[in-house]
Every structure is written in structure tokens, then in C-alpha cells.
Amino acid sequence: MADTPAMLTYLLRLGDDNLVLAQRLGALIARMPELEEDIAVANLGLDHLGQARNFYSHAASFDPLGRDEDQFAMLRSEREFMNAVLVEQPNGDFAHTIVRQLFVDAYQVPLYQALMASTDTELAGIAAKAVKEARYHLEYSSGWVVELGDGTNESHRRSQAAVNALWPFTADLFASDDVEKTLAAGGVGVDPACLVGSFEATVRSVLAEAQLTLPSDPYQRLGGRTGFHTEHLGHLLAEMQSLYRAHPGATW
Amino acid sequence: MTRQASSLMAGDIARARALVEAVADPELPPLTIGELGIVRDVFVSEEGALVVSVTPTYSGCPAVEFIETRIAEVLQADGFDEVRVLRVFTPAWTSDWMTATGRAKLASSGIAPPRGGDRGVNSPVAVSLGRTSAAAATSPNTASPDTTPLACPRCAATDVTRISAFGSTACKALYRCNACLEPFDHFKEI
Numbered sequence: 524m525a526d527t528p529a530m531l532t533y534l535l536r537l538g539d540d541n542l543v544l545a546q547r548l549g550a551l552i553a554r555m556p557e558l559e560e561d562i563a564v565a566n567l568g569l570d571h572l573g574q575a576r577n578f579y580s581h582a583a584s585f586d587p588l589g590r591d592e593d594q595f596a597m598l599r600s601e602r603e604f605m606n607a608v609l610v611e612q613p614n615g616d617f618a619h620t621i622v623r624q625l626f627v628d629a630y631q632v633p634l635y636q637a638l639m640a641s642t643d644t645e646l647a648g649i650a651a652k653a654v655k656e657a658r659y660h661l662e663y664s665s666g667w668v669v670e671l672g673d674g675t676n677e678s679h680r681r682s683q684a685a686v687n688a689l690w691p692f693t694a695d696l697f698a699s700d701d702v703e704k705t706l707a708a709g710g711v712g713v714d715p716a717c718l719v720g721s722f723e724a725t726v727r728s729v730l731a732e733a734q735l736t737l738p739s740d741p742y743q744r745l746g747g748r749t750g751f752h753t754e755h756l757g758h759l760l761a762e763m764q765s766l767y768r769a770h771p772g773a774t775w
Numbered sequence: 776m777t778r779q780a781s782s783l784m785a786g787d788i789a790r791a792r793a794l795v796e797a798v799a800d801p802e803l804p805p806l807t808i809g810e811l812g813i814v815r816d817v818f819v820s821e822e823g824a825l826v827v828s829v830t831p832t833y834s835g836c837p838a839v840e841f842i843e844t845r846i847a848e849v850l851q852a853d854g855f856d857e858v859r860v861l862r863v864f865t866p867a868w869t870s871d872w873m874t875a876t877g878r879a880k881l882a883s884s885g886i887a888p889p890r891g892g893d894r895g896v897n898s899p900v901a902v903s904l905g906r907t908s909a910a911a912a913t914s915p916n917t918a919s920p921d922t923t924p925l926a927c928p929r930c931a932a933t934d935v936t937r938i939s940a941f942g943s944t945a946c947k948a949l950y951r952c953n954a955c956l957e958p959f960d961h962f963k964e965i
Contacts, residue, residue: 559939559949566941573835577864636897648864652834654896655867655965661900663940725900 526709529702531585532605533712534646535595536702536748538578539606542596543756544627545571546763551614560617563663567624570656577649597767601750601757608747609692611756615685618678621667622685625729628661630696633721637713646711665729672733679734686730687738692753694743696722783819787855792817794849795827801838801845802944805880808842812872815863824857825850830868832965833945870946870964887928887950887961927952928959937961 548568555561579592590598610627614620635657638650671682697715706712730737746752767773795817796809808814808829815828827846831839843860850858870889873881878888924933932954939949947960 563941566945569835651867652864658900
């Protein structure tokens, strides 16, 4: 039997990354530079939302409070969300959106590949579904980063600015505590430290192709996994949760 | 007549399976969910309920809940009292499970069907230069191990360009035929 409190925390962390990113992407629909990209962000967001729902539904089976996926999404406060701080960063310009997506995709592909071997068969199944989506996302985001970075002077300048601004938030993807370590030791979860090599190799090869460089400043912003967020998450949740909180239990 | 699950015969289960497989896909109406290949099993649970298990095509496919409701409706309308629809993720759905009839129906409604061959999940993801280049349309990620070239569903020409990695639903990408110049949807291989 898996460690119940650790499983709940772990699955919420996996779900929160996807829900918060889905909310960010959803806000871009009808604001992208081309119709095709409007469709793309809607589809990316839908995949992340679906993954979040699958993680939350599974988390519900470990929750002593008996909450369901909606309650996890809509009735937890900012301090209770455990997403990595990268995904809550504002959409910014298109370069920021697409560089953030590249960093997330380069992390999620090896994460889901590793989780497919989880001894928790439900989690392994969710990952096996998600990895196909994450691979497609990575193909999309890396293609755009190359197009922008190796594009005009202006698109290069903006994408380098996005890399510099977002890179300090990527370390939070790999932060771990006893939750990950316990579950990794039991073959249920993945210690994110094992994913750094694959993540960096992917990012470095895409950035090299895109004529972009990683910043040398070693500053890293951590804390998301234990609920210490940047100022942006509270605003995002306020908007996302207002309807549900105003009309609790409403159905249509 | 109502059918108590505890007294279901093999013939009843076969009948239930046929009813389930005939449910139309709400986003691709010519196609049934049997042809789409998402119906995994129809069986009687230990508690005596008729259980139908389905595999979603994509994690966030909004049609899944509709399909699950529809399955329960058609079975209840036929007299099956206790019906449970189960969502299973393992093994993950692959476009290889779409039947030949399903592929033919897609093609005749103007959607290029998925080619064969699961592409696996552990090979490196190729970085393509430019979104709409020929490389993007034929990269290892979009071309299946089946080396059949993607063909226009209208004129069968194989000179095609991908114009958008994503389409009107999660499972499709948008292409243009360079021979007849018509755009068309392609049901992606996953």
C-alpha cells in the first residue's frame, strides 16, 4: 500500500503544474499572433487540463477529506497550491509564452517516460497517455523557439529576454523533499533530480539551434512545491476560482 | 423487459457490446466508437453490474464524458439496469486501434486517416527548423514507422504541407494539398 499522505501531495503537485499552465494558456485564446496559434494554445491547454483532471481524480482516492477534482482545483488557496513557480509566470509576449512551454515540455517528457514504470498502475497509465501529448508539445514549442530565436533581430532579442527572465524559475521543477524521495524509493514516483540531465540536454540543443544562450546568473527561485509562490499565482487563482466560490455546488 | 445483470448470458453481453460499439463519436459523427477503437471491454462485475471500459484518445478530450453518458443511455434503453462505465488508461490508446472501416469513413469525409505503426514514446523528439517547412511535415514525430506518405483525402496527391500542428479537435492537425490546393484535416498518429 502506497504512503497515502505522500501520494496525495505528489499527485496534487503533478496536477497543479498542469492546471495552472492550462489556465495561463486558456487566457491566450483569441490573443495569439495567428489563428493557427490560437488553435494551438487551446489544444495545449486542453491537454494540460485533461492531465490535471486525471492526477486530481487519482489524488481523490488518497484524500482523507474526500475532496473531488473540482474541490482540489477551486477551493484550495494560493498557499495550498504546489505547482512549480515556472508555470504561474505571466504569459508576457509570445516569446515568453513559447519559452515557458519549451521549459515545461522538456521537463514533462522525461518525467512521464519515467512515471510509466510506476508501480502504481493508475499513475503509470495516466503518464503513458500524457507522454504522447508532451512529446507533441515539445515538438511544437521547440520548433517555435528555433523560428523566433533564429529569426529577425527583434524576435531574437525578445526570445533571449524570455529565456533570461524564465530560466531562474526552472530549478523549482526539480525541487524535491521527502515526498518525492519516499515515493521514488518505493518505485511509485520519480525523484525529479534524475530528470535534470535530460531536461538540460533538450533545452541546450534547442537553444543552440535557436542561437540563444542560457543566462550565466545562477539565481534560482524555489518554493512552489511547498506553497511559496510568486505574486502572480494569487491573481490567477482569484480569477479562476471566483465563479465556483460565488456559486458553490452549482451545476448546469 | 429488463435484464438483471446477475442473470446476463453470453448472448446479452455480445448484444451489449454491439450496442456500445455502435455509439457515434460526437466530434466525428460518421465514426462509431467501436471503429475509433476506444471500447476496451464489456463484462459483468463481481457485484453483478454490466461494466463497459473505455480508453480516452487524449487526456483532455471533451467528448469522453458525453460518450460515457451515451453508452449508459443506450444500454439502459435496451433494458440493462445496472450499467457502469469505467475509464481506463492502460494501455494508452493508440491510433493503431482504429479499424479499417473507421479509416475508410474518415477518408470519405475528407479527413486523412492515421497511418499504421505506434511511434513509441522513448525515441528523441526531433527539432524541426520552421513550423511549416517540409521537414516539419515529415519529421520522425509526425511520420509513423509506416512509410506510406500522407495523401490528400480529396485528390490522393502526396505533395502536402502541414499548416498547423493542431486542428479543430485534439486528435487532428491541419494540412494543405499542394496539388488541388484544398486544406484538409489529418487524424494524427499517436
